Amino acid sequence: MHPRNVWxxxxxxGFLLSAWPWRSAGYLVSGAxxxxxxxxxxVTAAAVGGALAIVLVGLPLxxxxxxxxxxxxxxxxxxxxxxxxxxxxxxxxxxxxxxLRAWLTxxxxxxxxxxxxxxxxxxxxxxxxxxxxxxxxALALPLSMVAIPLxxxxxxxxxxxxxxxxxTVTTWPTAFGVAVLGxxxxxxxxxxxxxxxxxxxxxxxxxxxxxxxxxxxxxxxxTRSRVRLVDAFESERRRIERDxxxxxxxxxxxxxxxxxxxxxxxxxxxxxxxxxxAHGEAGKALEELRELIRGIHPxxxxxxxxxxxxxxxxxxxxxxxxxxxxxTGRLPQAVxxxxxxxxxxxxxxxxxxxxxxxxxxxxxxxxxxxxxxxRDDGRGGADAGAGSGLTGLADRxxxxxxxxxxxxxxxxxxxxxxxxxxxxxxxxx
Numbered sequence: 001m002h003p004r005n006v007w008x009x010x011x012x013x014g015f016l017l018s019a020w021p022w023r024s025a026g027y028l029v030s031g032a033x034x035x036x037x038x039x040x041x042x043v044t045a046a047a048v049g050g051a052l053a054i055v056l057v058g059l060p061l062x063x064x065x066x067x068x069x070x071x072x073x074x075x076x077x078x079x080x081x082x083x084x085x086x087x088x089x090x091x092x093x094x095x096x097x098x099x100l101r102a103w104l105t106x107x108x109x110x111x112x113x114x115x116x117x118x119x120x121x122x123x124x125x126x127x128x129x130x131x132x133x134x135x136x137x138a139l140a141l142p143l144s145m146v147a148i149p150l151x152x153x154x155x156x157x158x159x160x161x162x163x164x165x166x167x168t169v170t171t172w173p174t175a176f177g178v179a180v181l182g183x184x185x186x187x188x189x190x191x192x193x194x195x196x197x198x199x200x201x202x203x204x205x206x207x208x209x210x211x212x213x214x215x216x217x218x219x220x221x222x223t224r225s226r227v228r229l230v231d232a233f234e235s236e237r238r239r240i241e242r243d244x245x246x247x248x249x250x251x252x253x254x255x256x257x258x259x260x261x262x263x264x265x266x267x268x269x270x271x272x273x274x275x276x277x278a279h280g281e282a283g284k285a286l287e288e289l290r291e292l293i294r295g296i297h298p299x300x301x302x303x304x305x306x307x308x309x310x311x312x313x314x315x316x317x318x319x320x321x322x323x324x325x326x327x328t329g330r331l332p333q334a335v336x337x338x339x340x341x342x343x344x345x346x347x348x349x350x351x352x353x354x355x356x357x358x359x360x361x362x363x364x365x366x367x368x369x370x371x372x373x374x375r376d377d378g379r380g381g382a383d384a385g386a387g388s389g390l391t392g393l394a395d396r397x398x399x400x401x402x403x404x405x406x407x408x409x410x411x412x413x414x415x416x417x418x419x420x421x422x423x424x425x426x427x428x429x
Contacts, residue, residue, distance in 0.1 A: 005084040006198045010191065020083075021190035024197035025139060027082040028131040031200065034075055035128020042068050042124050067107060069116030072123060073208035080204060083197045088209035119207040127200065134196040138189030145182025149175045256282040298340070306336045310361055313344050317359070318351035319376070324362040329424045331370060335400060339372055339418060342393045342404065346374040346416050349390075354378025354414060365424070372418040380412035390416070 009020040042065060049061030070092075077088035091112040095102040107113045145163065152161035152175045160170045169175045259279040266272040301309035307327045314321035330336070343361055350359050356378030363372035394404040402420035 004086055006194045006201070010194050010198075015194070016187055016190055021193060023082045024190075024193040025135060027079060027197045028135045028193060028200070030079055030082070031123075032128045032132040032135065034072075034079070035123050035131065038068075038072050038120055039124035039128070042120065063104070066117060067113065069118070069120040069208075070107065070113060072120040073116040076119070076123075076204050077209050080201055080209065083201045084205065088205065091209065116208050119204070127203075131196075131200065134193065138192045138196075139186075142182045142186035142189050146179050146186065148178045148182070252282060252286040256286055301336060301340050302333075305330050306339055309336070309340050310343050313340070313347060314361060317347045319347070319354075319356055319359050321347065322358070322360045324360065325372075326364040328365075331365070331422050332425050335370060335420050335422045338393070338396050338400060338402070339370060339420065342390075342397065342416070342418050343372065343374060345390060345393055349382065350374075350376045350378065350414075353382065354380075354412075356412075356414075363418075365422075368421055368423060370418075370420045370422055374416040376412070376414050378412050378414060379410075380408045380414050381410045382406060382408035382414050 006020055006024055009015055045061050045065045049065055080088045092110060093106060095106040148161050148163060148169060160168050163169055163178055169178060259275060259282055263275040263279050266275050298309055300312050307325050310325055311323050314323050350356050354376050356376035359376040361374050397404045397418060397420060400420050405417045408414040
């Protein structure tokens with residue numbers, strides 16, 4: 001398995017013969033160069049902007065100075081690839097609208113922008129000199145010692161050479177001894193470079209490409225994708241409902257009417273009996289199709305909203321249901337659908353399992369949240385996870401950041417509560 005970053009490479013065999021020491025050196029050298037450029041750019045923009053701020057011409061430069069961390073961070077995320085192969089994700093959000101104004105507004109309100117500015121100032125003022133110092137200590141000094149025999153043979157005329165400009169070597173055994181020592185220091189320097197590059201990479205990632213930020217972005221995108229799937233699912237349900245209502249149902253209605261008229265015109269006998277049987281079967285098929293359409297997505301919910309749909313479900317319940325639902329407008333379609341099917345499932349469970357004499361559906365929209373309560377006076381002991389169908393509905397509600405809770409002690413009563421945060425999508429006058 002190939003190491004993903006310089007830390008893992010250091011712990012494995014063959015580190016000195018791999019490309020990681022060179023990658024570490026390149027990372028630190030490029031950091032020193034980039035830091036000098038960042039320092040010159042930030043100081044120049046701040047100085048010129050401050051000097052011209054009196055006549056308002058320098059204000060755009062001051063704004064650019066505040067945004068200087070963005071390009072610096074972008075370069076740093078690219079440089080991270082030299083010592084860390086894990087993706088460095090851009091933490092910035094995409095502006096809601098096009099244009100420079102929307103982009104500036106979004107960036108100036110993001111914490112990531114100011115965190116990157118802080119990193120750019122730290123980078124320009126402190127980090128790049130440290131990068132340069134580490135490279136000098138880990139590479140330049142050992143290499144100068146390794147080159148002593150060559151210097152003695154060329155510049156020193158075979159008689160002497162300066163070691164680090166501090167002491168003089170006058171014999172060949174000493175010169176080769178210094179070169180061997182330089183090789184050992186160069187090997188140690190490779191590890192020092194890797195340590196420094198790894199530490200710098202971790203600091204850079206923490207400030208301009210945090211791993212938890214990547215995870216947060218993935219969670220947000222996953223949540224958004226789940227919401228999009230729910231919306232698409234509801235749209236598809238409504239399309240199927242329309243197709244069945246306007247197509248198959250109308251054909252069955254026409255067939256039922258035709259069979260009814262044929263039954264009236266037929267003389268008594270076997271043919272009339274067969275027509276009567278076919279008319280009855282067509283009527284049953286039509287009723288079953290209507291129930292299927294209502295289960296897919298009831299037309300009353302799409303046309304008149306949650307309050308009317310819940311009242312319709314209560315009228316069809318096997319147990320008498322009191323409805324006290326107060327809604328003064330329409331809610332988002334996904335919210336209405338989720339709430340409606342929770343009510344339908346709860347009423348179905350009450351009719352099948354509770355032994356209740358009466359049930360009640362109440363609730364409304366308050367403080368940006370839809371709240372529904374379904375209660376009955378049955379025997380209690382209900383379990384949401386025991387095949388009641390509420391588990392899937394709870395998952396569906398959770399996609400909308402909602403919550404479903406069940407209280408059903410033995411002996412009753414049973415209370416099912418649904419809370420879904422949402423805003424009005426339409427108000428009636």
